Amino acid sequence: MLLEVRNLGKRYPQGTNFVDVLKGVTFHIERGEFVALKGPSGSGKSTLLQLVGGLDHPSTGEVRLEGEVVGMGNDRKVSKFRRRSVGFIFQAYHLIPRLSVKQNVALPLQLDGTPTSKRNRRSHELLECVGLGHRANSFPLELSGGEMQRVAIARALVADPPLVLADEPTGNLDSTNASHVMELLYSLAKRLHRTVLVVTHDNKVAMYADRQLELVDGRLV
Numbered sequence: 001m002l003l004e005v006r007n008l009g010k011r012y013p014q015g016t017n018f019v020d021v022l023k024g025v026t027f028h029i030e031r032g033e034f035v036a037l038k039g040p041s042g043s044g045k046s047t048l049l050q051l052v053g054g055l056d057h058p059s060t061g062e063v064r065l066e067g068e069v070v071g072m073g074n075d076r077k078v079s080k081f082r083r084r085s086v087g088f089i090f091q092a093y094h095l096i097p098r099l100s101v102k103q104n105v106a107l108p109l110q111l112d113g114t115p116t117s118k119r120n121r122r123s124h125e126l127l128e129c130v131g132l133g134h135r136a137n138s139f140p141l142e143l144s145g146g147e148m149q150r151v152a153i154a155r156a157l158v159a160d161p162p163l164v165l166a167d168e169p170t171g172n173l174d175s176t177n178a179s180h181v182m183e184l185l186y187s188l189a190k191r192l193h194r195t196v197l198v199v200t201h202d203n204k205v206a207m208y209a210d211r212q213l214e215l216v217d218g219r220l221v
Helices: 045-052 075-085 101-111 116-129 145-157 177-191
Strands: 004-013 017-029 034-038 060-065 084-088 161-169 193-202 211-216
Touching: 004 101, 004 211, 017 045, 034 045, 034 177, 045 060, 045 161, 060 116, 060 161, 075 084, 084 145, 101 116, 101 145, 116 145, 145 161, 177 193
Parallel strands: 034 193, 034 211, 084 161, 161 193
Antiparallel strands: 004 017, 004 060
């Protein structure tokens, strides 16, 4: 078992009251699985992904990745965990405009202190994997939406994290590019033996998964 989520809850203050966004969510994901988490807008999907990735802390319960509790320790330790253990793919790509494509892909390795020659070699390998080796010296604003998301996939995989989290990865793409991105993500995950959790409200995206989970009003159904 790679990922274990136990009785996860998240509560936010709202005026003098509280809103429970997640309510006792429990599930696990085996190593190498490609899992889709479905649900309507406001169901708590993105909140759950943030907790799994160590971007926020749960109100109740815990998340374990490879047996270790996610989000424990000081900020430096948590940041190191995110760099090395989790790859993130966002709907809005989150590429840095002033960095080249190659530099964007290599950024997690740079932040982790990886030598320049090694991170250049690794970023080139991943760009070739996503079919963008020829765009290494381009800048994000010179790319199409589909190309930017392929760069984001390469960046998420560059540090060989055991877990990749994708939050609505096709939300800004047309149907053709969405299909291409999902086919690429699935094939790379299987080839590189990565575990992937994709959050989506799109049934067409969820169909790529080995297994589907559904979240409604903060609970798995």
